[in-house]
Amino acid sequence: xxxxxxxxxxxxxxxxxxxxxLTNHALYALSALAAGMIFISAFFFLxxxxxxxxxxxxxxxxxxxxxxxxxxxxxxxxxxxVESRTSPQLVFGLTGVAALTxxxxxxxxIISENIVALYPAVDGAGNSQMVGMVLFTKYLIPFxxxxxxxxxxxxxxxxxxxxxxxxSLTLMKDEVExxxxxxxxA
Amino acid sequence: xEIAYFIETVIKIVVILLVFSALAGFGTYFERKILAFMSxxxxxxxxxxxxxxxxAADGIKLFTKEDIVPTNAVGxxxxxxxxxxxxxxxxxxxxxxxxxxFTIFGYTVHxxxxxxxxxxxxxxxxxxVGFYGPLxxxxxxxxKFALLSAARAAAVFISYEVVTGLSLLAPLMMVGxxxxxxxxxxxxxxxxxxxxxxxxxxxxLFWIAAFxxxxxxxxxxxxxxxxxxxGFGTEYSGMRWGLFFIxxxxxxxxxxxxxxxxxxxxxxxxxxxxxxxxxxxxxxxxFFFLWVRAAWPDIxxxxxxxxCWKVLMPIAVINVVITxxxxxx
Numbered sequence: 001x002x003x004x005x006x007x008x009x010x011x012x013x014x015x016x017x018x019x020x021x022l023t024n025h026a027l028y029a030l031s032a033l034a035a036g037m038i039f040i041s042a043f044f045f046l047x048x049x050x051x052x053x054x055x056x057x058x059x060x061x062x063x064x065x066x067x068x069x070x071x072x073x074x075x076x077x078x079x080x081x082v083e084s085r086t087s088p089q090l091v092f093g094l095t096g097v098a099a100l101t102x103x104x105x106x107x108x109x110i111i112s113e114n115i116v117a118l119y120p121a122v123d124g125a126g127n128s129q130m131v132g133m134v135l136f137t138k139y140l141i142p143f144x145x146x147x148x149x150x151x152x153x154x155x156x157x158x159x160x161x162x163x164x165x166x167x168s169l170t171l172m173k174d175e176v177e178x179x180x181x182x183x184x185x186a
Numbered sequence: 187x188e189i190a191y192f193i194e195t196v197i198k199i200v201v202i203l204l205v206f207s208a209l210a211g212f213g214t215y216f217e218r219k220i221l222a223f224m225s226x227x228x229x230x231x232x233x234x235x236x237x238x239x240x241x242a243a244d245g246i247k248l249f250t251k252e253d254i255v256p257t258n259a260v261g262x263x264x265x266x267x268x269x270x271x272x273x274x275x276x277x278x279x280x281x282x283x284x285x286x287x288f289t290i291f292g293y294t295v296h297x298x299x300x301x302x303x304x305x306x307x308x309x310x311x312x313x314x315v316g317f318y319g320p321l322x323x324x325x326x327x328x329x330k331f332a333l334l335s336a337a338r339a340a341a342v343f344i345s346y347e348v349v350t351g352l353s354l355l356a357p358l359m360m361v362g363x364x365x366x367x368x369x370x371x372x373x374x375x376x377x378x379x380x381x382x383x384x385x386x387x388x389x390x391l392f393w394i395a396a397f398x399x400x401x402x403x404x405x406x407x408x409x410x411x412x413x414x415x416x417g418f419g420t421e422y423s424g425m426r427w428g429l430f431f432i433x434x435x436x437x438x439x440x441x442x443x444x445x446x447x448x449x450x451x452x453x454x455x456x457x458x459x460x461x462x463x464x465x466x467x468x469x470x471x472x473f474f475f476l477w478v479r480a481a482w483p484d485i486x487x488x489x490x491x492x493x494c495w496k497v498l499m500p501i502a503v504i505n506v507v508i509t510x511x512x513x514x515x
Contacts, residue, residue: 027260027325031318038315050304051364057311061318062347068321069340078260078328126303128364 002046009042024083026075034064051128198299202279210435211241217476224480251424256327259421263326267418268426271319271433275440278312281305282443283366285464286456304364309444310350313399317343319433320401320408324418335417338407338487345494346398346405352502353391356509357381357448366444370452382449387505389449391498396441398490400434403479407487442471 016036020029037060044053075081085091135143215230215238222229230237255264282305283298302308321339324332358364360381361372373379382389398405409417419427446452446467454460485493 025260027263027322031263031322034318050302051307054304054307054311058307058314058347058351061311061314062344065317065321065340065343068325069337069344072325072333072337072340077325078258126363128304 005042005046009039009046012036013039024080026071026081027077030064030068030071033067034061037061037064049127051131194295195299198297199280202284202299203276206276206279206436206439207432209439210432211245213435213438213472214244214431215241216472217479220473220476221480224477245428248425248428253424253426254421256329256421258328260326260328263322264421265426267319267321267323267326268422268429268433269319270322271316272429272436273433274312274316274319275433275436278309278316279436279440281308281366282440283370283447283453284443285461286453288461298367301365301367305366306354306358306364306369306444306448309366309440310354313437313441314343314347316433316437319430320418323422323430327418327421329421331414331416331420332418334414335408335420339418341487342398342401342405342407342490345491346395349391349494349498349502350395350399352499352506353388353395354448355502355506356388357385359506359509359513360384366447366452369447370454373451374455376454377451380449380451385449385505385509387501389445391502391505392448393445394498396445397475397478398494400437400441400475402438402475404482404485405490406479406484407490410484438472438475439468442468442475445471 013036016032016039019032020036023029023032038057040060041053041056044050044056071077218240219229219237230240233239233243255261280299281302283296283301285297287294287296289295317339321336321343324336324339357369361369363369369381373381397403401408409419414420416422419430422430446464450467451463453464
């Protein structure tokens with residue numbers, strides 16, 4: 001049962017990400033990316049990590065949704081995008097090497113059987129409790145650093161995007177808007 | 187045992203699918219009737235007594251209508267979009283306990299398909315995936331109004347997900363579990379134990395966000411009839427459009443169940459009275475969706491964003507902080 005589910009989702013995920021990479025069509029690429037990311041959550045569920053599976057779904061639906069927003073702005077999503085490739089051989093070689101390196105990095109510890117659970121499962125603790133325990137003891141500092149980075153990114157975003165944040169379009173009276181436009185024209 | 191469990195699960199899934207597909211149909215009838223009564227009309231009256239068979243007439247119409255895929259549309263995506271809406275709505279239902287457990291012919295039935303220990307996270311996650319239906323449908327149909335609808339869908343989704351999550355955080359901290367059954371047991375002591383009394387702000391925020399999640403009237407921007415025709419539904423016809431509709435109404439029912447389970451005691455101690463009360467409370471929230479549609483105008487997209495980021499989100503964060511302090515001391 002587990003094997004069937006694993007291979008089904010493995011094939012589905014691989015096919016989805018292949019579509020993402022190979023297609024010239026922005027809408028296909030984005031949809032396949034979203035589907036692949038959601039199918040990955042199945043592996044977490046299969047391994048009994050329900051919490052991480054649900055988080056995978058929630059995080060990536062939101063993240064890919066933001067990509068759609070960009071896709072909408074930059075492309076006509078119903079047409080294929082014509083790319084200008086200067087040197088397809090170089091691109092192929094570089095991506096191939098990069099992919100192989102990543103595979104080697106992940107496979108090396110498995111081959112040498114060096115993987116040990118540093119924090120064995122606590123008896124009686126639920127799935128989400130266990131994530132919490134590791135996150136707020138061993139990984140507290142990375143967790144907080146990530147939070148600070150997000151805060152910095154948020155403030156930077158507000159500063160960059162919010163040049164007229166003190167004028168609320170909702171509360172702005174029509175007369176004020178007209179006056180502003182007149183001033184700009186004058 | 188394995189086989190019995192398997193059969194039981196399949197039966198539960200089929201029952202939920204049938205009941206809620208039918209209820210979605212009845213939902214349209216209720217909506218038309220209630221909207222009519224609120225504006226002193228009669229609503230559907232011609233087909234069957236008091237127009238009850240209007241659902242059957244609509245169903246026949248939707249099933250037999252020609253199914254058009256526009257020439258310039260992106261075929262595969264256009265076809266799969268309504269399926270996503272309907273399928274995710276029903277997938278979310280897997281973690282909702284619809285009734286307290288009961289015994290029939292000496293066999294104890296748990297009316298929940300899968301009591302996963304991350305229930306509420308799973309439900310919200312899968313309901314969020316449901317937003318891909320309108321988004322993909324509108325991007326694929328190569329229609330200007332649909333494209334506007336897609337932009338609005340993305341904006342509403344990205345902002346209101348934040349409010350839903352943050353408003354839920356405070357009650358989650360109190361209960362200490364993601365399972366809806368645990369939520370129910372936490373409030374099993376009676377009306378005074380309901381989370382709504384200790385978390386009224388979270389309740390209101392979640393309720394408001396539920397309107398955005400289901401795309402109902404004050405936040406009905408994705409398919410706002412008087413501005414952008416039917417938004418994502420403009421190019422759809424026949425049963426594909428019907429699937430969007432089933433998904434929307436099923437979502438309304440499921441989110442009503444979730445609100446009651448989270449804040450209003452769910453089915454209480456599990457007695458027959460509790461179960462009846464559960465269904466009554468759920469019906470009130472469903473009715474409220476329709477009531478709001480009759481009573482309120484739609485708000486503009488910029489007002490929606492303003493409300494989310496400048497009002498609801500700060501309140502939600504303050505609520506979480508206060509809850510944390512109260513729990514600590």
